Amino acid sequence: MTQRCILHLDGDGFFAGCEMAVNPKLKGRAVVVGAEKGIVTALSYEAKALGIARGMATFQIRKDFPEAVVLPGNYRLYRELSKRMNAIVSRYAHRVEPYSIDECFADITGIPERFGKTPESFGRMVQKVLLSELNVSFSMGIGSTKVRAKTASKLEKPFGCSVFELRKNQNSLMALPVGSLWGIGKSSAMALNALGIWTVGDFMAKERFFINNFFNKQVCELWSELKGESLYDISAKRESPQSVSHTRTFTPASGSLKTLCRELTCHAEAVAFRLRMQGLAAQEYSFFVKTKSFEYKTFKVSFVSPTHDDHEIVPEILRCLRNAIVPGGMYRATGVTALGVVPSIAVSGNMFAREVNSKALYGAFDRILRRYGSSAIMLASGMHPQRKAKKKFEELHFSIPCIGYVD
C-alpha cells in the first residue's frame, strides 16, 4: 500500500484575517475580535506582537492599546470564507474534511506528483492560491497521517508549510512539548510527564507495549499515528450535530430564582430556535447551573417525542429547576443543551393552543427573530423583570403560555 499524504490547513488568526480580507485598511494593524463577548477570541499577529492574548478583556485592550482595532465577531463572514477555503482545497485533493471553522484535513495522496511537485512545493502552491483568492493566510502541515499533518502545521506560523517527514524538521518536531499534541490536554500531559515523557521525541521513543500499558485508547492511537501508522480517516463532516447548546455567564453571581428562570428560558429559546433553523429536534434536554465556586449541577428533562417547541421545553426545565434548587446558593452561569438531536420530520406540533398551526406560528416567529434579532420576541418568563409590568410577572411565569412580546 502506498504511503498516504495528508494535508492539514490552519487559518492564521483566522477571524482577524477575515476582517482584514474584507477591509484592507486593517492590514498591518493590531486587529482584535471579540467585542461582542467582551473578551478577545481572535487576534492578528500584529496584536500578538503587542502582547495581546486570547481571553483578555476587550475594555482593557481599548484602554491599554489604543492603537488596536477591536471588532465584534462577524461569524457569517467567517463561515462564508471557511466554505470557500474548503472548496478551493477540494480542487487539489481526493477528499476534504472540514475540521473546524478555520481548519481542514485533505487527502492529497499521489497528487503532488501529478503536478510534478514535492509535497512541500505543492503545499506552497495551494497556500498561495488560498491567499490570492481569499486574501486570507493559512499555515499547513503535511504528513503520512492526520496526527503528523496536524503536528507539522504548528511548526511554523504564520504562512508556514512544514512536512513532518522531512529531515530538516526533525529537531524542532521532536522538541515540541508532549502537551502540545492534538488530544493531549492537561491531565494526559501530567500523566506523561510523571513517566518522564516531556517532549514529542520522548513520546515517540517509547515502545508500543509501554504506551499500551499505561495509557488510554486515545493516547495509544495518537502514538501509533505519530509513528506513521494511519488510523484516522479523512471523513466528510457529519451533516447534523449531536447536541446543540446555549450557555452564558452572568456577573455578578446571583442567588435569585428569577434570574435563573430568566436565563434558562432564554437559553431554551435560543436552542429551540437553532434546532428549528436546522430542521432538527431533540427528545432530551439537559440544563445546568454553575455555582459561584465553579461546580456544575446538571439536570435532564425528557419528552415523549422529539421537540423544538419552547412551550414544551421551557415549563419542564423551570419546573425541574424549582424542585431542585436549594435556597441560598449563588450561581454564575446557566446553560441548556439539546441531546440526541435528530431531524425534525417527525415532530408533532402540540403547541399551547391546539387550534394554532404551530408550523405557521413558528415560521412567523422565526422570521421576526431573523429579521429583528434574538430579543425581538420572547417568552414572558425570559424577560427581564424591569422590561415589563412587574406585578404580573410571577403569575405569568408558568401558568400562562404567553407568546408574543414584541419590542
Add this chain to the structure above:
DNA sequence: TCTGGGGTCCTAGGACCC
C-alpha cells in the same frame, strides 16, 4: 487570568439480568 461558549468522545461504574 480568579477562569467564555459551543461542541465531541471516552470510560468507570451502576442497574439489571441470567
Add this chain to the structure above:
DNA sequence: TCTGGGGTCCTAGGACCC
C-alpha cells in the same frame, strides 16, 4: 441466608478540542 460470576446496557462526568 448470604453466596458467585459474568454479561449487557446506560449514564454522568471527565477530558479534550477550537
